[in-house]
Structures are given as C-alpha cells and as structure tokens.
Amino acid sequence: MSGWRPSADLTVLRQRAQLLADLRGFFAARGVMEVETPVLYGAAATDPHLASFSADYGGPGAPSGRTLYLQTSPEFAMKRLLAAGSGPIYQISKSFRNGEVGRRHNPEFTMLEWYRPGWDHLALMDEVEALIRQVLATPAAARVSYGDLCLQYLGIEPHGADLAALQAAAATLDIVAPLGLDDDRDGWLDFLWCHDVEPRLGSDGRPVFVVDYPVSLAMLARLRPGPPAVAARFELYLHGIELANGFHELADGIEQRRRFEQDNAQRRAAGLPSMPLDEYLLAALDHGLPDCSGVALGVDRLLMLLTGIADIGGVLSFPFDHC
Amino acid sequence: MATFSTSEFRGGLKVMLDGDPCAIIENEFVKPGKGQAFSRVKLRNLKTGRVLERTFKSGETLEGADVVDMDMQYLYNDGEFFHFMVPDTFEQFATMPAVMGDAAKWLKGQEMCIVTLYNGQPLAVAAPNFVELAVAETDPGLRGDTSGGGGKPATLETGAVVRVPLFINVGEILKIDTRNGEYVSRAKS
Numbered sequence: 001m002s003g004w005r006p007s008a009d010l011t012v013l014r015q016r017a018q019l020l021a022d023l024r025g026f027f028a029a030r031g032v033m034e035v036e037t038p039v040l041y042g043a044a045a046t047d048p049h050l051a052s053f054s055a056d057y058g059g060p061g062a063p064s065g066r067t068l069y070l071q072t073s074p075e076f077a078m079k080r081l082l083a084a085g086s087g088p089i090y091q092i093s094k095s096f097r098n099g100e101v102g103r104r105h106n107p108e109f110t111m112l113e114w115y116r117p118g119w120d121h122l123a124l125m126d127e128v129e130a131l132i133r134q135v136l137a138t139p140a141a142a143r144v145s146y147g148d149l150c151l152q153y154l155g156i157e158p159h160g161a162d163l164a165a166l167q168a169a170a171a172t173l174d175i176v177a178p179l180g181l182d183d184d185r186d187g188w189l190d191f192l193w194c195h196d197v198e199p200r201l202g203s204d205g206r207p208v209f210v211v212d213y214p215v216s217l218a219m220l221a222r223l224r225p226g227p228p229a230v231a232a233r234f235e236l237y238l239h240g241i242e243l244a245n246g247f248h249e250l251a252d253g254i255e256q257r258r259r260f261e262q263d264n265a266q267r268r269a270a271g272l273p274s275m276p277l278d279e280y281l282l283a284a285l286d287h288g289l290p291d292c293s294g295v296a297l298g299v300d301r302l303l304m305l306l307t308g309i310a311d312i313g314g315v316l317s318f319p320f321d322h323c
Numbered sequence: 324m325a326t327f328s329t330s331e332f333r334g335g336l337k338v339m340l341d342g343d344p345c346a347i348i349e350n351e352f353v354k355p356g357k358g359q360a361f362s363r364v365k366l367r368n369l370k371t372g373r374v375l376e377r378t379f380k381s382g383e384t385l386e387g388a389d390v391v392d393m394d395m396q397y398l399y400n401d402g403e404f405f406h407f408m409v410p411d412t413f414e415q416f417a418t419m420p421a422v423m424g425d426a427a428k429w430l431k432g433q434e435m436c437i438v439t440l441y442n443g444q445p446l447a448v449a450a451p452n453f454v455e456l457a458v459a460e461t462d463p464g465l466r467g468d469t470s471g472g473g474g475k476p477a478t479l480e481t482g483a484v485v486r487v488p489l490f491i492n493v494g495e496i497l498k499i500d501t502r503n504g505e506y507v508s509r510a511k512s
Binding site: 047049050099100101102103105175176177178179180181184186187189190191193194195198217219242245 | 330351352353354355357358359360361377378379380381382383
C-alpha cells in the first residue's frame, strides 16, 4: 500500500521536537509544573459545538462496561488538580474532536494548556505573548475588543445587536448567509466573524489578542459587569489563524452546573445527545477552585506558523487521511 | 436524487444551488474556536460557468444534480444544432449553439468530446484538449524566421483565429490546445 510515508517532512518533525523541548523549557524556567491527566475520561465537554469520541471499556473494575470519552481538552481534570492545590500547571497532550477535518483541523491534535492561580486573564495574556514572541519572534501583540472589531469590520455592536441587525449586516456586506442558521443569534455572530473578521486578524504578522467577548460566548469564562457586561475571555490570532483561547476561569460550581445543563438543553433541542456532567469537576469547584486563569494553545498550528506551512497535514506525521 | 451533507462535499460533486446545477470545486472546513462549524464552498455554476463562494452551516444538505459527463463523438452541424453520438450505444444528442460555447470553434467532425448532460439534456460541451486543424488563411510565411517570436494571426479551417509563429503557411496542419486557445506545434504527419 502506497502512502505509508509521513505526511510531514522529517525536517518539520525535527522542528516539532525542538518546539516541544522549547515549550517545556519555557515553563520549567517559570516554575510551572508539567502534569498528565487522563485522555480517556468519564465525562465530556457539553458544548453543543464540540463532539467527543467515546470508547467502551470492558473488564476488571467495570464488569458491565463503562463509556469513556476522549477529551476535547484536558480542562476538567486540570481544574481538579488546581482545586487540590497543585499551583501553576501545564500540560502538552493529545486532544480529540469528532467531525473536524480541514486545513487547520485534525480530529486528533496536540494542545498546550496551562493555568495560573492568582492571575487574571490580562496577566495570562502577557505570558502567552512572551511565549509567542520567544517561539515565533513576532512583534508586540495588539489587544482589541470583540466589540470594536465587529464595529470596524461588520458595522454592528455585538453585545446589543438583535438578530435582525446581524442579518442586515450580512446583507449590507453582500454575504449570502448559510442556510439553517435560523434564529441562532450566536451562530450568526460566528458566521459574520469567521467570514469577515477572522481572516484579517494578524494578517500583517502582528499577533492580535481579542478580548471582552459577548456574554453569550463566555463558555467557561467569568463575566465582568458592564455596561456592556462582557466575558473575561481572550483569543489569540496570527495570520488569520486562531491560535489560543483563554479564560479568567469560572470558579462558581452552581453557575458551572447551570451552564452545563443549559448546554445539554441546547444539545437536546438540536437533536444531539446529552453529555454526562463531570460531577468530579463540580465537586472540586464546590470545594474551591483558586482564582485562576487558563489558556489552551494549538501546538500544531503554532508549528504551522513557525514553518509557514498552510495545511495542518504538513506538520503532522500521519494526519487523518494517512492513519 | 440523493442529497449530500456538507461532510460529503468534495471537489467534483454535482449539486443543485438556487435552482442551477453546480460542481463543487473545493470545500473548506472552518470553525471559530468555540463556535458553530461552517463549510466554505467554492462552486462552478454549470450553466453559466461562473464561480461562486457560499458558506454552509455544517450538516446542511444540498440536493444532488442529475449531471453526468459522457464521451461522445461530434458528428455534424446542421446549421441549427450540433449533433453528437455515444459510440457504444449509437444514441444521438442535438445541442444548441449556446450550449457549445467555445467548443464549437475547434470542431470539424469525428472528434471525441465530453458532453455534460443535465436531466438528460446537453448542458455543456468540452472539446478535446488538443485538436489538429489546417490553416485556411494567414499572411505569407517569412523565409528564414524560425524563432517563433512575435507571431501573427491565422484563421483555421473551422473559422477559429489563433496566434501562430511567423513561419506558418496556409495549408499547414497545426496542433492547438483548446483550453487556452494557443498554438502548440505543427502537427506531425
């Protein structure tokens, strides 16, 4: 059978090895502990836009079988470590997302995730920037709010704009909207964002931190009172590639349970299966998660930016269509 | 006709969009960090030839288009219609000049063409990539000039006009690339 050879050049794989060593060196120098948490885990992300792979265990310890989920990120388990008093931690691990194959997506990918107790997301952004500048030798990053970018490129005020205003913006920009978005306001925001904003971010080689996300896109971030109220969330973009996503982490177990259940309600409404809630995480939050910020960074995409390779297959030994 | 979801979209798939048959050129999966996944799709409208870009929500479907490409032999033009035949079955198809597009000016008869059928009717015709045609009219050849630089117009036996090197004369048979309408070489006889 042909096609057995690696999809990435061996020189790129050597760059990958060096990058991993450099990342570990960065955190070692800063006293952040490397940890490992289960890739196969009993609970899964509830986010309706994330699809987890499941796997069936059979044998001692679970005579009637047990369903485990390949983690979409190591977030839940790492927060349990933080609640147990681990202090600052990082992990470089494989994460898995079903249904995601494309030029920047492989269903199995390498994620760098780290947490800083006692830091807010603004302080963490500075550390992300230090890492990016060390690895990619980029100029100083810009910091722009989600709202300002939407005003600039879409002519909308995203925190207050209603569905009709988003649809009108699409019409003004002469973009044919996708079928089936219906009255999904966040879906319209995502559509306008990835059609007309995202490709421009960092196109001049200067990294861009997007901050102050709309509350509806808060995910696991804290909210900051307004007006307008915003989510304490940031994303890092370079050359139109989304590289990292960070939060000032939500530490309220009751609010977290409410968001999980809201996600599952959305899943059911969309005909998707509900996911089991991570009761361990919720118990850890009830026990007390230290005030902390965390960020997840795509290592394969970082390597794409480092090597100038536009397709993720060019930086993986054996991507989806070769494994 | 079958329907296809975004995850089945791939180059070459024929689908219906806004009532017209289209061929997918490329399909790119895009997903903002934590949000909705989309397919950014480039399509060619098979009626107009125009290329368009559309974004679909992941999981949306399009109806397949009843479009097939068939190898057919060009027979003749009766002054109104162009006639083609499927060699295996001898089934014949007549197409209007509008459907022929650029292909018409390269055909004199007998050539194997690709005829695209939509709901059983010819929708587009692609001439063979290379044809060999005689020069009907051109300025006299310049003796001694074999460089091929410069060039001059030549009218071929089908009426098509191509740019040819200065040394080409009336009556010579030329090999032409129909995809860009350019002279390739003299035909080897």
